[in-house]
Amino acid sequence: MDLFLHYLRMPYLLDGVGYTLLITVLGLLGGLVMGVVLAAMQLSRFRTLAIMARAYSIIFRGTPLILQMVFCYNALPMIGIKLSAITAAGLALALNEAPFIAEILRSNVIGVDRGQVSAGQALGMTPAAIMRRVIAPQAIRSMVPALGNESVSALKNSSLASVVAVQELTLRSTQLASATFDFFSIFFASGLMYLVLTGAIAVIQIVVEMLLDLDRPPPKEQLARFLRALLPGRGTPAPLAPVTPPDVAAEILDEIATDPLPPPSPRSGPIDRAARARRLAGNNAAVEVKQLRKSYGSQNVLDGIDLTVRAGEIVALLGPSGSGKSTLLRCINRLEGWQDGTIRVGGRFLGSDEDGRPLSPRVTAQMRASVGVGMVFQQFNLFGHLTARENIAGPLRWVQGLSRLDADRRAQELLDRVGLAHRADALPRHLSGGQQQRVAIARAVAPGPAVLLLDEPTSALDPELVGEVLEVIRRLAVEEGLAMIISTHQLRFAGEVADRIVFLAEGTVIEQGPAEQILRAPSHPLTARFLSTMNAE
Numbered sequence: 321m322d323l324f325l326h327y328l329r330m331p332y333l334l335d336g337v338g339y340t341l342l343i344t345v346l347g348l349l350g351g352l353v354m355g356v357v358l359a360a361m362q363l364s365r366f367r368t369l370a371i372m373a374r375a376y377s378i379i380f381r382g383t384p385l386i387l388q389m390v391f392c393y394n395a396l397p398m399i400g401i402k403l404s405a406i407t408a409a410g411l412a413l414a415l416n417e418a419p420f421i422a423e424i425l426r427s428n429v430i431g432v433d434r435g436q437v438s439a440g441q442a443l444g445m446t447p448a449a450i451m452r453r454v455i456a457p458q459a460i461r462s463m464v465p466a467l468g469n470e471s472v473s474a475l476k477n478s479s480l481a482s483v484v485a486v487q488e489l490t491l492r493s494t495q496l497a498s499a500t501f502d503f504f505s506i507f508f509a510s511g512l513m514y515l516v517l518t519g520a521i522a523v524i525q526i527v528v529e530m531l532l533d534l535d536r537p538p539p540k541e542q543l544a545r546f547l548r549a550l551l552p553g554r555g556t557p558a559p560l561a562p563v564t565p566p567d568v569a570a571e572i573l574d575e576i577a578t579d580p581l582p583p584p585s586p587r588s589g590p591i592d593r594a595a596r597a598r599r600l601a602g603n604n605a606a607v608e609v610k611q612l613r614k615s616y617g618s619q620n621v622l623d624g625i626d627l628t629v630r631a632g633e634i635v636a637l638l639g640p641s642g643s644g645k646s647t648l649l650r651c652i653n654r655l656e657g658w659q660d661g662t663i664r665v666g667g668r669f670l671g672s673d674e675d676g677r678p679l680s681p682r683v684t685a686q687m688r689a690s691v692g693v694g695m696v697f698q699q700f701n702l703f704g705h706l707t708a709r710e711n712i713a714g715p716l717r718w719v720q721g722l723s724r725l726d727a728d729r730r731a732q733e734l735l736d737r738v739g740l741a742h743r744a745d746a747l748p749r750h751l752s753g754g755q756q757q758r759v760a761i762a763r764a765v766a767p768g769p770a771v772l773l774l775d776e777p778t779s780a781l782d783p784e785l786v787g788e789v790l791e792v793i794r795r796l797a798v799e800e801g802l803a804m805i806i807s808t809h810q811l812r813f814a815g816e817v818a819d820r821i822v823f824l825a826e827g828t829v830i831e832q833g834p835a836e837q838i839l840r841a842p843s844h845p846l847t848a849r850f851l852s853t854m855n856a857e
């Protein structure tokens with residue numbers, strides 16, 4: 321035991337720990353920088369960059385680290401690059417770690433829900449803003465455990481630096497053991513030193529995970545949890561965690577509790593359809609679709625669509641599943657490209673110049689914001705790491721440039737109008753589907769768009785939640801006089817709010833006209849069949 325303690329304190333071995341740490345840090349930092357570059361190359365739109373990054377990964381993941389160390393130390397001098405043993409070992413470790421770290425980064429980036437990316441685009445966020453505000457914060461949270469693993473593995477791999485005579489812990493332990501024949505005590509002591517280092521990495525990982533935990537309890541509770549994690553089974557026994565965490569309980573209570581909408585504004589009342597139609601006829605076109613053709617491979621999805629929606633007009637898109645309603649809405653917002661035809665929103669070609677040449681994603685995003693087109697998605701697509709308030713206020717700051725105070729004020733006002741002021745600090749996953757969609761509608765309306773596109777906003781909801789969402793659409797969009805194109809299967813709602821119904825089948829408009837007329841007396845047999853099926857359900 322004395323010998324073991326003696327080796328534990330021995331400066332010769334402790335210096336070895338220093339070298340081990342130095343190589344590990346060099347390898348991890350270098351690997352992280354190169355990993356970010358490799359991941360960016362693989363995710364880039366340029367195929368050549370992606371292929372180069374992939375080739376690098378194949379080479380450096382597929383060859384042993386020990387060979388890479390020898391190569392950096394012994395072969396590089398032949399082409400005039402002479403490195404010290406420590407630098408060569410650090411470089412080799414970095415070159416080897418880079419593809420592994422790149423894969424961790426890449427898989428976590430592509431793992432972020434694509435719907436949130438579409439929502440960011442629809443809000444006018446540039447690709448860089450989406451990466452910084454939406455993807456990175458969520459990807460970083462989920463990559464911490466894998467990076468923790470990678471750090472431990474790098475620390476252990478640093479022992480291979482002994483092959484180029486770096487005086488790290490393993491080399492010094494073996495040298496000492498060969499000289500003293502005290503194998504057991506020396507290797508036991510150096511093993512414990514490695515354990516302390518990997519334990520430190522585990523502690524750092526726990527702390528980072530706790531700091532990034534979105535459901536983080538107050539700091540006091542956090543400290544207690546940290547101590548419990550550090551000292552399992554020591555000290556006062558921790559009270560049993562409640563079976564139902566407070567947030568989940570709040571969520572369940574919230575589902576049960578009614579959160580009534582505020583009373584409707586005095587503006588809502590019976591509509592004089594004829595007067596409204598006359599007024600709308602004189603308005604400018606908010607959306608103009610001409611001869612739009614879109615196909616996925618050999619499948620024609622939109623086949624020569626013509627559609628004009630005037631400012632303030634509400635158009636309901638009806639049609640069987642697969643008729644192309646969502647695709648049409650996504651094309652209007654330039655979330656999709658198309659093969660032929662033109663689309664103007666607010667008189668401008670969204671995403672292309674006057675000659676039809678496509679603009680960059682960044683310029684398209686800025687155009688979306690300046691034209692004023694918002695979108696509500698079937699799957700809500702709220703940013704999962706942000707509270708209800710931040711989901712609304714964030715884009716107002718990042719895209720519209722509002723101050724934090726003004727953005728928060730506007731978000732709170734809208735949450736109030738959709739009856740969710742009391743849930744402003746809740747994360748999307750703690751809200752019911754109906755509540756999430758109400759926040760999503762408030763978020764789309766917040767910048768004051770001229771055109772609002774709604775892609776089956778109630779079809780992912782349980783029947784009892786549909787009514788509250790339709791009521792919010794009525795209050796926030798209909799009463800505000802936005803031009804609206806809503807794809808829906810809610811015939812009654814369409815009849816109540818839409819000025820016009822456009823019926824789509826197999827990518828073509830087969831019938832359109834005043835909502836009342838289409839719903840009461842459709843002229844096309846396909847429309848009639850669709851309506852009778854829907855009414856029967």
Ligand SMILES: Nc1ncnc2c1ncn2[C@@H]1O[C@H](COP(=O)(O)OP(=O)(O)OP(=O)(O)O)[C@@H](O)[C@H]1O
Nearest residue numbers: 616621639640641642643644645646647648776807
């Ligand atoms: N990214 C895609 N790749 C290939 N095919 C697609 C893609 N998106 C849509 N489609 C196809 O295009 C057609 C139209 O789809 P779309 O979602 O626009 O229809 P929809 O009328 O909105 O249907 P639903 O009411 O079920 O949502 C479908 O046949 C669908 O399979």
